[in-house]
Amino acid sequence: MGSYLTAFLVGGFICAVAQLLFDLTPLTPAHVLTLFVIIGGILSGLGLYEPLVKFAGAGATVPITSFGHQLVQGALREMETHGLIGVLAGIFDLSSAGITAAIIFGFFASLIFNPKG
């Protein structure tokens, strides 16, 4: 599941590509991040993202492209057992921890802290 070196190289590379799009295209960061999730999902659907996870470990699972991968894999796994309805039921299966953690920690952080500036 990847080494520290491959995590650094692949994870850094994905961020560097995003930075190029920030700097050299009129796309806003929100557009680029949305695009990356879609690309991650498409690569996952083509069976190309899982090998990247095997090679780069956290270098592939930490960038936002991994969110698209999790959504697609969640949908596909449920689809295997329950067919078309499984797509609806399974989409958030694997990404649940990320979304839930963001809501819970985000909520409590907003209670504890005050906006800066």
Added chain:
Amino acid sequence: MTRGKSRAMQANKPAKLQQKEYQAIAQRKKMKPPVLRNVVVAWVVGGLICVLGQAINQFFISRGFSSEDAGSPTVAVLILISSILTGLGVYDVLGQFAGAGSAVPVTGFANSVVSAALEFKREGLVLGVGAKMFSLAGPVIVYGTITAFIVGVIRALLR
């Protein structure tokens, strides 16, 4: 009268020129961000956040999680760290320095959720924090879900 007018026009001309020159310079400055510096910093910071993720992942594997099951607690810990750093105002400083290096990792996703929740806190817990929490992270979830749905349907039909 005519002389006065022409003098005013002459005085006006250089001012307009200056304005044009200024706009041209401003445009040039805006069009040329320090791309190489930005890309290197994004690579290094983004790469290091992934290395941190790899270390947390290894920790959970050493605690008996399978390599697949370790993914969820790893993401949760990264989001916790990012939420605290965002609350302290540290992550936004990192963001200004690192650009995509801090925006692309899942910590950037958490940062966008927490900073939106904090920013709209004064509008109340329901209409501020509750309603606006995903104002920045929302597109990622919406289009990720749409992508997964389309990919899922295509694969279901091809089965």
